[in-house]
Amino acid sequence: xxxxxxxxxxxxxxxxxxxxxxxxxxxxxxxxxxxxxxxxxxxxxxxxxxxxxxxxxxxxxxxxxxxxxxxxxxxxxxxxxxxxxxxxxxxxxxxxxxxxxxxxxxxxxxxxxxxxxxxxxxxxxxxxxxxxxxxxxxxxxxxxxx
Numbered sequence: 001x002x003x004x005x006x007x008x009x010x011x012x013x014x015x016x017x018x019x020x021x022x023x024x025x026x027x028x029x030x031x032x033x034x035x036x037x038x039x040x041x042x043x044x045x046x047x048x049x050x051x052x053x054x055x056x057x058x059x060x061x062x063x064x065x066x067x068x069x070x071x072x073x074x075x076x077x078x079x080x081x082x083x084x085x086x087x088x089x090x091x092x093x094x095x096x097x098x099x100x101x102x103x104x105x106x107x108x109x110x111x112x113x114x115x116x117x118x119x120x121x122x123x124x125x126x127x128x129x130x131x132x133x134x135x136x137x138x139x140x141x142x143x144x145x146x
Contacts, residue, residue: 030089042067
């Protein structure tokens, strides 16, 4: 009797995992924000465009130090956030995503270009809607994916 319960439980778990892994295979999970995100005060952070097609594979951005002091930010690390009716949510990375811990230092007036290869980090295509990139708790401009 205990053996049959164990087998039934095991089969139920396997069946549930199979269903979950096949559902929304191209969807990206959305995670709640656990901290406040601000607009940058000492630098500008803008994506190359304000609108992209659903077939977008990369997003370029430009960060410019607009202060009188050096600005430091993570070169590779970022979050992609999606706007929902309940506010901004983090778009979950693919499993085993890692970043090199490099930093970029900008002197006053200097700029740095960057590019995020979306297919490296997310299941594509992205859902239509409004997005932003976050680095060091600061958000880029909002851009649309249609």
